[in-house]
Amino acid sequence: xxxxxxxxxxxxxxxxxxxxxxxxxxxxxxxxxxxxxxxxxxxxxxxxxxxxxxxxxxxxxxxxxxxxxxxxxxxxxxxxxxxxxxxxxxxxxxxxxxxxxxxxxxxxxxxxxxxxxxxxxxxxxxxxxxxxxxxxxxxxxxxxxxxxxxxxxxxxxxxxxxxxxxxxxxxxxxxxxxxxxxxxxxxxxxxxxxxxxxxxxxxxxxxxxxxxxxxxxxxxxxxxxxxxxxxxxxxxxxxxxxxxxxxxxxxxxxxxxxxxxxxxxxxxxxxxxxxxxxxxxxxxxxxxxxxxxxxxxxxxxxxxxxxxxxxxxxxxxxxxxxxxxxxxxxxxxxxxxxxxxxxxxxxxxxxxxxxxxxxxxxxxxxxxxxxxxxxxxxxxxxxxxxxxxxxxxxxxxxxxxxxxxxxxxxxxxxxxxxxxxxxxxx
Ligand code: IMP
Numbered sequence: 503x504x505x506x507x508x509x510x511x512x513x514x515x516x517x518x519x520x521x522x523x524x525x526x527x528x529x530x531x532x533x534x535x536x537x538x539x540x541x542x543x544x545x546x547x548x549x550x551x552x553x554x555x556x557x558x559x560x561x562x563x564x565x566x567x568x569x570x571x572x573x574x575x576x577x578x579x580x581x582x583x584x585x586x587x588x589x590x591x592x593x594x595x596x597x598x599x600x601x602x603x604x605x606x607x608x609x610x611x612x613x614x615x616x617x618x619x620x621x622x623x624x625x626x627x628x629x630x631x632x633x634x635x636x637x638x639x640x641x642x643x644x645x646x647x648x649x650x651x652x653x654x655x656x657x658x659x660x661x662x663x664x665x666x667x668x669x670x671x672x673x674x675x676x677x678x679x680x681x682x683x684x685x686x687x688x689x690x691x692x693x694x695x696x697x698x699x700x701x702x703x704x705x706x707x708x709x710x711x712x713x714x715x716x717x718x719x720x721x722x723x724x725x726x727x728x729x730x731x732x733x734x735x736x737x738x739x740x741x742x743x744x745x746x747x748x749x750x751x752x753x754x755x756x757x758x759x760x761x762x763x764x765x766x767x768x769x770x771x772x773x774x775x776x777x778x779x780x781x782x783x784x785x786x787x788x789x790x791x792x793x794x795x796x797x798x799x800x801x802x803x804x805x806x807x808x809x810x811x812x813x814x815x816x817x818x819x820x821x822x823x824x825x826x827x828x829x830x831x832x833x834x835x836x837x838x839x840x841x842x843x844x845x846x847x848x849x850x851x852x853x854x855x856x857x858x859x860x861x862x863x864x865x866x867x868x869x870x871x872x873x874x875x876x877x878x879x880x881x882x883x884x885x886x887x888x889x890x891x892x893x894x895x896x897x898x899x900x901x902x903x904x905x906x907x908x909x910x911x912x913x914x915x916x917x918x919x920x921x922x923x924x925x926x927x928x
Contacts, residue, residue, distance in 0.1 A: 506525070508721065512771050512819070513774070517831035523559050531566045532568070533569075534722050536744055538573055538637070556580045557583055567597055568601070568709065569600045571705065573601070574607050601752075606691075666681075723749070765827070769894070770836065771812050783809055788807075791808040792806065828906045829910065844894075846872055876893065
């Protein structure tokens, strides 16, 4: 498996961190390809819990880790994460590579993210308020500040002064909040520059060389398919491309260099933030799933909305990512239920039914789920899957025509069952 993408197949929080952690053992380079500190990967190792937001989770395994050009980097978060890892006994020196083309999340991005959400009121997107959208917007407008700008104090000063002059107008006149002082921001950025400079790298070349040398490269997605800016449930999406193709774009490699795409989906569905959610559970089972699954956000602590497994949305994820195998996480959370509804089709406003994800937003906003009810297994899932759990997994495989090769059965690192000798299904 020279180049494998691990992609979230739902609305994020599918448990990708744990799967990356598992596969990172056999990888040489782990790459984060989009997003920034809006992602939150939780990895439990013995008594230790790691919550990683900016660096690829492979760092916990002592692997070389790269942050691609398609990412946005909050320097404070990145530096604090590295310091925390070092303090907990992990070596990071020589292992961290950050694309010089990645964009920096500046303090005004965070301020604007919060101010816009407050202004939108009940129409808000429910962002993580980490400055993600405003940073990507500036990238597209071409007034963003990139990681490589940190290497040249003169360019850095010019760009900060230009950005502050414009942002302060918005902050003060539109949102009526405090402006920024360019010199203070510059001083803080120069401190960041001193720390980050040794990590700046040509990550396209790094990946290309690794692949040419026959090394194994793992691309770790953040967020999930339905949060993709182009293909997700716009406008309730993030501002980047979490889908698998985003890995090639972010790292500047041709799409044919990617060999495998492992989709990660929960055995049910969760979503943070606003937006339609057809299989959302109504009634007391909602809170049961939420509390059994500890469904509270890693980054924001917000409650996650919970739904039954949605095969229409998952079929869409298989299609847009080219998923070659699936990891179904948190199957153990469903052990308490005697019956398990699975959404197999959507009923559209015109009363027709479809197995395919609606291309038109109004169909998606107004569709209703059609459930098939599968029997629960009523037993703790540990080393082996009970028959009904096996049948649940087989139902998913048959509906999607993709093998489920890994199943998550608990929070700890070792709580993953490989259903095939080769979890990538090669
Ligand atoms: P943003 O990425 O902070 O701009 O937030 C946009 C939308 O994506 C909101 O609905 C967030 O809750 C959601 N989102 C962003 N990152 C994640 C994640 O890592 N997991 C789940 N949802 C996320």
